[in-house]
Amino acid sequence: xxxxxxxxxxxxxxxxxxxxxxxxxxxxxxxxxxxxxxxxxxxxxxxxxxxxxxxxxxxxxxxxxxxxxxxxxxxxxxxxxxxxxxxxxxxxxxxxxxxxxxxxxxxxxxxxxxxxxxxxxxxxxxxxxxxxxxxxxxxxxxxxxxxxxxxxxxxxxxxxxxxxxxxxxxxxxxxxxxxxxxxxxxxxxxxxxxxxxxxxxxxxxxxxxxxxxxxxxxxxxxxxxxxxxxxxxxxxxxxxxxxxxxxxxxxxxxxxxxxxxxxxxxxxxxxxxxxxxxxxxxxxxxxxxxxxxxxxxxxxxxxxxxxxxxxxxxxxxxxxxxxxxxxxxxxxxxxxxxxxxxxxxxxxxxxxxxxxxxxxxxxxxxxxxxxxxxxxxxxxxxxxxxxxxxxxxxxxx
Amino acid sequence: xxxxxxxxxxxxxxxxxxxxxxxxxxxxxxxxxxxxxxxxxxxxxxxxxxxxxxxxxxxxxxxxxxxxxxxxxxxxxxxxxxxxxxxxxxx
Numbered sequence: 384x385x386x387x388x389x390x391x392x393x394x395x396x397x398x399x400x401x402x403x404x405x406x407x408x409x410x411x412x413x414x415x416x417x418x419x420x421x422x423x424x425x426x427x428x429x430x431x432x433x434x435x436x437x438x439x440x441x442x443x444x445x446x447x448x449x450x451x452x453x454x455x456x457x458x459x460x461x462x463x464x465x466x467x468x469x470x471x472x473x474x475x476x477x478x479x480x481x482x483x484x485x486x487x488x489x490x491x492x493x494x495x496x497x498x499x500x501x502x503x504x505x506x507x508x509x510x511x512x513x514x515x516x517x518x519x520x521x522x523x524x525x526x527x528x529x530x531x532x533x534x535x536x537x538x539x540x541x542x543x544x545x546x547x548x549x550x551x552x553x554x555x556x557x558x559x560x561x562x563x564x565x566x567x568x569x570x571x572x573x574x575x576x577x578x579x580x581x582x583x584x585x586x587x588x589x590x591x592x593x594x595x596x597x598x599x600x601x602x603x604x605x606x607x608x609x610x611x612x613x614x615x616x617x618x619x620x621x622x623x624x625x626x627x628x629x630x631x632x633x634x635x636x637x638x639x640x641x642x643x644x645x646x647x648x649x650x651x652x653x654x655x656x657x658x659x660x661x662x663x664x665x666x667x668x669x670x671x672x673x674x675x676x677x678x679x680x681x682x683x684x685x686x687x688x689x690x691x692x693x694x695x696x697x698x699x700x701x702x703x704x705x706x707x708x709x710x711x712x713x714x715x716x717x718x719x720x721x722x723x724x725x726x727x728x729x730x731x732x733x734x735x736x737x738x739x740x741x742x743x744x745x746x747x748x749x750x751x752x753x754x755x756x757x758x759x760x761x762x763x764x765x766x767x768x769x770x771x772x773x774x775x776x777x778x779x780x
Numbered sequence: 781x782x783x784x785x786x787x788x789x790x791x792x793x794x795x796x797x798x799x800x801x802x803x804x805x806x807x808x809x810x811x812x813x814x815x816x817x818x819x820x821x822x823x824x825x826x827x828x829x830x831x832x833x834x835x836x837x838x839x840x841x842x843x844x845x846x847x848x849x850x851x852x853x854x855x856x857x858x859x860x861x862x863x864x865x866x867x868x869x870x871x
Binding site for chain 2: 574
């Protein structure tokens with residue numbers, strides 16, 4: 384096997400791994416509210432979300448190859464790689480970017496923090512591009528308009544809409560007995576959450592499809608810039624669905640139990656707000672982050688119902704959102720430097736090894752205090768880890 | 781500066797659609813739930829301490845059907861947007 388083909392294979396595997404983390408990191412966006420109110424049993428919720436992500440991934444009839452065009456200049460206007468980067472140079476940039484994205488996704492998952500998978504991917508790619516091409520390789524206008532501004536606006540808009548929605552809903556059903564009320568709204572919860580899952584499958588799986596196809600174009604085994612290979616579509620759909628099905632229980636717990644206590648009408652209002660904003664924003668010229676919209680909606684719904692909001696938990700999320708781009712970027716840049724310094728297949732193998740070790744370490748850490756379908760809804764009491772499962776406090780060391 | 785103006789333009793539209801559909805649909809759904817639970821007819825009184833069994837009134841059922849029907853249409857519209865959004869809106 385020649386060197387370029389070997390690197391291409393590593394890139395494809397890594398891209399699918401990113402797609403997988405994208406799935407399980409974002410299960411919470413759609414399903415946290417339904418899991419928290421018991422509208423769906425935890426395992427049923429992730430299974431439903433997985434199926435809808437799978438279907439959603441196939442629904443995208445027009446996949447843009449221009450994934451990175453707005454933020455970095457590694458592709459021309461038509462989506463083809465910049466001529467000077469054809470072949471291995473572009474593959475290494477993509478790989479370094481993906482490693483940054485995956486490691487940040489896993490770290491935030493370990494802490495149970497919802498953070499945008501797209502921002503992590505773009506952060507990684509920006510870092511790797513700066514390392515490879517210098518500051519001039521980044522389109523800062525695009526970074527501001529398609530990452531920074533949406534990140535600021537997403538939670539605000541979603542919070543306002545969900546807050547108003549929740550307030551009105553509770554005004555209307557104030558005299559309906561709670562049991563009957565909740566029975567009705569659980570259906571609404573499932574419907575709105577399903578729509579979010581479907582939209583997620585379409586939007587997010589597309590990004591990985593675009594990245595893999597870009598790698599194939601750079602390698603030279605695919606030339607059509609207006610279509611993606613069928614096997615790429617199938618592989619990406621399966622990867623994001625598998626990730627969703629595994630369920631990022633830590634993130635689901637933070638969003639469903641950590642921010643506010645969620646009731647059925649509130650969950651329905653929050654998830655409808657998310658669905659409407661995600662679907663409308665992507666067609667109105669400013670695609671807002673699914674994760675940040677969903678978090679803002681849940682928070683807003685708590686404010687609208689006037690229940691206590693754990694602002695500390697929200698504060699930690701905001702810190703994670705601010706750190707996403709630079710952190711994934713630094714990892715992406717470091718990976719590119721390492722791969723470039725060692726060079727060739729060996730360099731690529733080394734950063735892939737770093738990814739595998741980092742992922743394994745975080746997975747093992749998570750097993751110390753696992754969050755599972757069984758304890759995902761335990762009382763919050765100030766922490767992600769349920770009170771009766773916490774490790775005894777260590778003495779200062 | 782130009783990207784800021786553009787961003788705020790898009791933001792206003794998102795907020796507007798959000799307020800109309802994101803607040804309107806949950807409100808409509810709530811009206812449906814309310815309609816199902818107003819003026820319920822008593823069907824049978826359960827044994828001592830048991831639950832009374834009631835049914836929604838005809839008017840209540842009709843109202844609920846209309847409300848939920850519009851919500852279902854909205855979901856179908858949502859699916860259409862997911863599949864054909866790019867063709868419909870060009871973005």
